[in-house]
Amino acid sequence: MLSSEEVVIHFENVSKSYVENAHFSFFRNAFSRLKSLQFFGDVVLKEHIVLKNVNFKVKKGERVGVLGRNGVGKSTMLKLINGISLPSRGKISVNGSTGGVLELGAGFNPELSGRDNIFLAGTLHGHKIHDLNKFVSQIIEMAELENFIDVPIKKYSSGMRARLGFAVSITASPDIVLLDEALAVGDASFKEKSLHLMHQYLANKTVVFVSHSEQQIRNICDRVLYLNQGVLVFDGPVEEGLQKYAEDTKQLSAKPKIELVEHGSRRQLNETPKVLVNAVRLFSKGRPAGATSFRCDERISLELLLDLVEGFGELIIKVRFLRAVVGQISQTLSESRLVISEAELSSNVGIQLDFGNETLIPSNYEVEVEVSRSKQPDSAMTSKVRVPYSLKGPRDPAKLVGIIPEIGTLRMGLSFKVHKSIKVTASPLS
Amino acid sequence: MFEILKYRAMRLHKFKDFLFLSVRKEFKSRYTESALGTLWIMFEPMILVATMSIIFTLLGRHGPEGIAFPVFFYSGILPWNLFATCLTRGTQVFISDRALISKVNFPKEISVFKNQSVFLLDFLFASLTFVVILIIFHVTPNLFYLYLPALIFLQVLLGIGVMFVTATLNVFIRDVGILTRNLATVWFWFTPIIFDYPFSGNTKIIYYLNPMAGIVDGYRKIIIYNQAPIFETLWCALIASPILILIGYVLFIKKEGHFADAL
Numbered sequence: 001m002l003s004s005e006e007v008v009i010h011f012e013n014v015s016k017s018y019v020e021n022a023h024f025s026f027f028r029n030a031f032s033r034l035k036s037l038q039f040f041g042d043v044v045l046k047e048h049i050v051l052k053n054v055n056f057k058v059k060k061g062e063r064v065g066v067l068g069r070n071g072v073g074k075s076t077m078l079k080l081i082n083g084i085s086l087p088s089r090g091k092i093s094v095n096g097s098t099g100g101v102l103e104l105g106a107g108f109n110p111e112l113s114g115r116d117n118i119f120l121a122g123t124l125h126g127h128k129i130h131d132l133n134k135f136v137s138q139i140i141e142m143a144e145l146e147n148f149i150d151v152p153i154k155k156y157s158s159g160m161r162a163r164l165g166f167a168v169s170i171t172a173s174p175d176i177v178l179l180d181e182a183l184a185v186g187d188a189s190f191k192e193k194s195l196h197l198m199h200q201y202l203a204n205k206t207v208v209f210v211s212h213s214e215q216q217i218r219n220i221c222d223r224v225l226y227l228n229q230g231v232l233v234f235d236g237p238v239e240e241g242l243q244k245y246a247e248d249t250k251q252l253s254a255k256p257k258i259e260l261v262e263h264g265s266r267r268q269l270n271e272t273p274k275v276l277v278n279a280v281r282l283f284s285k286g287r288p289a290g291a292t293s294f295r296c297d298e299r300i301s302l303e304l305l306l307d308l309v310e311g312f313g314e315l316i317i318k319v320r321f322l323r324a325v326v327g328q329i330s331q332t333l334s335e336s337r338l339v340i341s342e343a344e345l346s347s348n349v350g351i352q353l354d355f356g357n358e359t360l361i362p363s364n365y366e367v368e369v370e371v372s373r374s375k376q377p378d379s380a381m382t383s384k385v386r387v388p389y390s391l392k393g394p395r396d397p398a399k400l401v402g403i404i405p406e407i408g409t410l411r412m413g414l415s416f417k418v419h420k421s422i423k424v425t426a427s428p429l430s
Numbered sequence: 431m432f433e434i435l436k437y438r439a440m441r442l443h444k445f446k447d448f449l450f451l452s453v454r455k456e457f458k459s460r461y462t463e464s465a466l467g468t469l470w471i472m473f474e475p476m477i478l479v480a481t482m483s484i485i486f487t488l489l490g491r492h493g494p495e496g497i498a499f500p501v502f503f504y505s506g507i508l509p510w511n512l513f514a515t516c517l518t519r520g521t522q523v524f525i526s527d528r529a530l531i532s533k534v535n536f537p538k539e540i541s542v543f544k545n546q547s548v549f550l551l552d553f554l555f556a557s558l559t560f561v562v563i564l565i566i567f568h569v570t571p572n573l574f575y576l577y578l579p580a581l582i583f584l585q586v587l588l589g590i591g592v593m594f595v596t597a598t599l600n601v602f603i604r605d606v607g608i609l610t611r612n613l614a615t616v617w618f619w620f621t622p623i624i625f626d627y628p629f630s631g632n633t634k635i636i637y638y639l640n641p642m643a644g645i646v647d648g649y650r651k652i653i654i655y656n657q658a659p660i661f662e663t664l665w666c667a668l669i670a671s672p673i674l675i676l677i678g679y680v681l682f683i684k685k686e687g688h689f690a691d692a693l
Contacts, residue, residue: 124445
């Protein structure tokens, strides 16, 4: 189809900077001179550059993730696309209506009922009252607010308000969806539903998605833009972009600092490490160490390689399984604890844990291993590593990512079988 | 230029339901917030007129030419309040819609029109009490009352012009809001609300450079003196309104793209 080649967002040499006193500068400078009693000399204008010469095109139906650390201009970019803010230099063309969960709950008035607010926020997005009449019951049902819809929303809980905002945003249905982190709202059960709806909603739409979460970007996007200090440093495939971003981030956080480095990479600790997780790898029969994708019915082995300094007493190993869900902090599914005494281990050991995932549906998960000493387990002696993995088929009817039915009955088929005192040689595992 | 205006008019038309609902929201939330709700709009000028009437009766002063003071005062204070609200609260229209402007791309003119509509409705509500006063003082309506809508319309235009200029400036220079508030206090005394200034000849021409003097005079001519409003007093308002709207709207169009950054 020709229309799929249609460019809907086009940034040409776009720069954005904020200049202090940029507007009506004559008066404002006069006022500031008056205020500081500085009548002579030049007034220095402070310029704060947010975006520098950004060029990119987004075609219809593309889902573009925007990566970057805080304050590199990601949200500014969304504002520019949305037309809320104008570029200082360059040209932006946007073809189609824009909107999104960016403005979740914008236009809500606390004194008015939920129903009135649906109309108010709906018309704020340019819809007619007449059209909204058709959607209002659908919105109420989606937000699960049937019993509260005629109550002023100042009496709503923040979750209820978020649900209403979400339902209105989804129904507003613009051509180009701009998302700023918030993908799922409400309590656990509503989050499931909102994610489900979000995926349905995003199908066949052009999406620009700002996020810090690699998981979310992987789940949603088919291309990433990576901004670093206002410059577009990468524009291309998701994995490549994420890798570049991770590398840059790692460099920045290389200083000894208690910080979690994701994806099984080595974790740096303060000063003299007493316990250090050298590596965590997942494997199974027929899959090499470091695999990240498994089948539901497969038994997975976790290999843990530790660097130990003598005198640690007992080692406490906590293994936590989490579900990585788009748009939210990973949710802990189960946690197990394992204590191994010093006598049972010698330095530089590998520990192997086996676990099954029979009760889980195909989705993205994370396994977190936290190792600490029994004596004075302060944070400097705790080492934590998280490894993501995904489960695929055979249960594949649910195309949607991360939806687990019957969340209450969820159990993890986890059983530890510790293969103690595995001497590890210098060569990599397996 | 024409293209821009056409595009803007179309966009405004698309959002007219939002304008309608926002005005309704204003009244609804005001109604639920305070016990008396909208009734306050009627009581407020009444309190003032009662106080003034008592003081001026004690001072032995009446309205000019034997006109009852409440009738004289009310016919001045009502239009003045409408104008003064535009001058003071009007400067805040974009600032108070900050949450929307920095998040949603909608025609920002709506902030002005929404507030002007609310101010106008307040004015009409307050006028209901004036009707009561007119009945009490046996003032009977006449054919010249048909001029009233035109005069109100002129005032609305003037208010919109003032708001576009001051509210746009106030987004970037917050001092403007404070300035206009003080200006309103001074302006009040240069408008024939409590006193009817006995100017004549050249001084009169200068006096009616104040558009509000002309408008208040117009209302009085219609309501009290059974006359049509005259160009001699109204000319400034007639000229100032379109000029202010033009300047204000051009200023607004030039600067509205930067509102979100400045707010």
